[in-house]
Amino acid sequence: MAQQHLDPTDPTAGPAPTGDALAGYLRAQATEFLRALRQHRETGAAHGGTEDPVDAARALRRSVRRISGSLHTFRPLLEADWSEGLRPELAWLSGTLSMEHAYAARLERLLLALHRLSGAAAFPAQAAGVSAVVDAAAGGRDTPPADRGNLTVGAAKAGALLDRQLTLARTRAHSTALQALGSSRFHAVADTVAVLASEVPLTAVAHTADLRPHAAAAEERLTDAVAALPLVTAGSPYNAEALIHGLSPDPSPHPQDAPWHQVRLLLRLHRYAREALYGTKGPIDVRLLTAGQALDRHRDAAEAAAAAAAAARTPRIAPATAYALGVLHADQRHEVEAARFAFQQCWQKQTVSTS
């Protein structure tokens, strides 16, 4: 539980934040949602604005996550019917809007990994970065250079295959997101958020209610979930746990990843709860951010590993392609393990320094 401190830079110092602070936070996020939506429409329609539609989409997802998270953490302070109606709609929107970016990021991660695994000399145009991999991949498919080993052609073909599959998935996700943004379902959500930007449906007692027990409960859910993680194993480098089911018959997702994904979500809810209590302008808790980045990396690597495994199940691929995808899968599962280690190191520091 938060206590009164004497440190003037401590964001938890001062009077207890109440429902009014929550209302202010929700109004700000709703306003941000509307701004991002307007920007997204302008940049998406004109194709000539100075602002990036990717930035607008990111800002949209950001605000949706924060509104959704606050509805969850501070549920008893908000009108139940309104809140229960909006939450699944925000979840739908957040899921729909995030897919395109996720596929693009996954492809970039996998092509960078292929590039790294192929060594600097493997691709002549390596200085050009990722695009060189894609070019080499496309080239390797048609005219495999005689002076390259079989496995490098495999890496090139694996890159080309992943490029095809994930670009297709991204294109589909883009269409789905555009359709969603034009749907009556979306317009209903946007209308609700537009109202939220001026009027937050708090319950009668919420205006003066103390936010801290709700935020503390969110933190406790996080702490409990972290306590259930295998942190002793994760803190022992090269424990080889993440790849342990690398060739198991059960395809992704790995069951061992689920508790880490759950902690990632709970960490985010905890972070948003702190924002609602103490504002977004206060000092950032770097350790929370670092822990969150480790869990993002964990999630991204796990999904990239699954994408490599899925690509390997494509019918009629060459053995060299499959071999490269196997190396890539294992590489990303080791990234999963590395991310767990990073989280453990960060979390341990946090626990020690705040005790």
Add this chain to the structure above:
Amino acid sequence: MAQQHLDPTDPTAGPAPTGDALAGYLRAQATEFLRALRQHRETGAAHGGTEDPVDAARALRRSVRRISGSLHTFRPLLEADWSEGLRPELAWLSGTLSMEHAYAARLERLLLALHRLSGAAAFPAQAAGVSAVVDAAAGGRDTPPADRGNLTVGAAKAGALLDRQLTLARTRAHSTALQALGSSRFHAVADTVAVLASEVPLTAVAHTADLRPHAAAAEERLTDAVAALPLVTAGSPYNAEALIHGLSPDPSPHPQDAPWHQVRLLLRLHRYAREALYGTKGPIDVRLLTAGQALDRHRDAAEAAAAAAAAARTPRIAPATAYALGVLHADQRHEVEAARFAFQQCWQKQTVSTS
């Protein structure tokens, strides 16, 4: 340089060991060679002895390495013609005798890794250990069970392929070793070692010469080679260095492994030099042993990774087999990285505690 100490358990205490100590050490190793050779012939011929021919072969290799190493480290103290004539013969013998064991150990390492990567539930008879993997692999080749995913069949087929290739290599190495032991070349080596067991050809001044400068030079060569290793990188867990050329066109061995292999050999020479100076009955330097074990693991994992990559170049293998071999290759390259980390940790402790 070793100095006089007061600690009575310190093996370096007491008068300086001279060429006579070296002669005693070489006589003892030559006697051990002859004993192991006799044992190897008896167990190999009768197939009914109480002693294992594998143990005899190991003892033979052990003594050959020690004689060979001593000839190298204490070269100026031994008759040049004799020493220069014997050294290449011992290297030939050591190489020839080690191959069979190396292939057997490599196969066992790879099948254990496949078993681990397939998860506990992948093979029904997992309690039976490695042989279950081989059985499942053989079974999977003919009748792939319907309830297993493609990749588990891949793991089984990869296991069967490695089993065929490495068993064949081991059988050939066994024949080669038997032929070598029956050759006139070998009999000439055995005769030389038989003479060594009673009479060591020291130079005129060697009997009273101090062994310590020669041992110190061996230690210095080790220290210099360790100083040239990328230990800062190795000490940072999950640095992803070992797999960096995992898909490069240049097949094994990885150039980055060579300095580590070199340190492994120099560490061994240092250990044998200590034995020559202070005897084999004294207290064992556990840290030297641990460092040596980490480097053995490094070498074994590097060679296992190369074997998996080589198996993946077998024509006409199924994509699922190639995928499993890719995962296996990456897994063993991560073992390489883990071994470097283990060496770094061990060496750092050593440096700190003896400084």
